[in-house]
Amino acid sequence: MQVKLVVAGLLAAVGLISPAMAESWPEREITLVVNYGAGGVTDVTVRALAAEAAKILNVPVQIVNRPGGQGTTGPTFIAAQKPDGYTIGVTSFAPMAINPHMIDVTYAIDDFDYVGGFGRFRYGIVVNEASPVRSIDDLIKAGKSKPVTFSASGPPNNLALLELGKKTGARFRFVPYPSGAESVTAVLGGHIDAVVQTPTEMLPLIQAGKLRLLASASPVRWSELPDVPTLLDLGHGVSIDSWIGLGGPKGIDPDKLKTLRTAFEKAAASPEVAKSYEQLGMSMAYMSGDEYRGFLKKGFDEMSKSLAETGLAKKR
Structure with a gap:
C-alpha cells in the first residue's frame, strides 16, 4: 500500500495523473442532510436514493434529519459547512425558490454546488x-x-x-x-x-x-390514474413543478463534485429507487446539477411574482 501511494504521488508530481486521481475519493462516509422529519415523503425517498448511491460510492451515506423553518433549516446548515464533498443535503424547490420570498433566510441559490434534481412531486x-x-x-x-x-x-x-x-x-x-x-x-x-x-x-x-x-396540477399525469388529464392538457397553462434536489456548500472540488453527480445519477436510474418514489406519490425524474441550478433560478423569479400577486410574499 505504501509503495502504491509513493508511486501515485510521484506520478502526480510529474503531471502524469491528477492529484484527484492519486487518491481514492470518497475515503469515508458522506453525510446527507434531510430538511424534513424522519418518515415523511422527502425523507423516505431520499433514503432510498442514498442507499443506492452508497453502493456506487463504496462508502456509507448517513442520513441526518434537520427539520424546521419550513424546510429552510437544512439548507442553512449545509451552506455553512466545509466544501469538502462529505456534507451534502436536500435543496428542494420549496426552501430554495419559494420560502425565501416568505421568510428571512441566510442563504441564496448561488451558495450551493448542486448534485442534481432527483424526482418531482405530484399534485x-x-x-x-x-x-x-x-x-x-x-x-x-x-x-x-x-x-x-x-x-x-x-x-x-x-x-x-x-x-x-x-x-x-x-x-x-x-x-x-x-x-x-x-x-x-x-x-x-x-x-x-x-x-x-x-x-x-x-x-x-x-x-x-x-x-x-x-x-x-403537475406537468405530468398521475401514473396511478393515467386517464385523468393535467391542467396543461386541458389548455389552462397552469402547472406546479416542484422537485427534490441535492447540493453541497459552494466550492466543492470539481472532481469530487463529478464523483457525487455520477453516483447519484446512476442511483436515480435504479428501478428499485423509481419504485420507492412511485409508492410515495412522486415521479422519478433527473436533472443534472447545472440544469437543476437553472430550474431553481427560474422558479425563484416566477415564485417572486406569483407570491406577490397572491399576497403571500413577506412584507419588505
Missing part, C-alpha cells in the same frame, strides 16, 4: 365524491358564480388554483391548514369545496371512492 385537484363538481370546467363555472373554497398545506400546492383563478376569472379562496392530512380531512368533512395535495394523502381515498381527482 392533484380533488373534491368530495358527493360534490356536484365533476370536472375542472365545472369547478371554474362554480368559481365564477360564487367563491369556491379550497385547502392546501401551503405553497406550492395552493398556487395551482390561485393561478387558475387569475387566468379564468373564477374566484378560488385559499383556506390554509397546518398539514396535508388536515387539508384532505376538511374536504372529506364537507368544510371545504376542494383540496390541492399529493397522492400520498389522497390516493387511497380516491381509490376508495371518497374523493374525486379532477386534474393533475
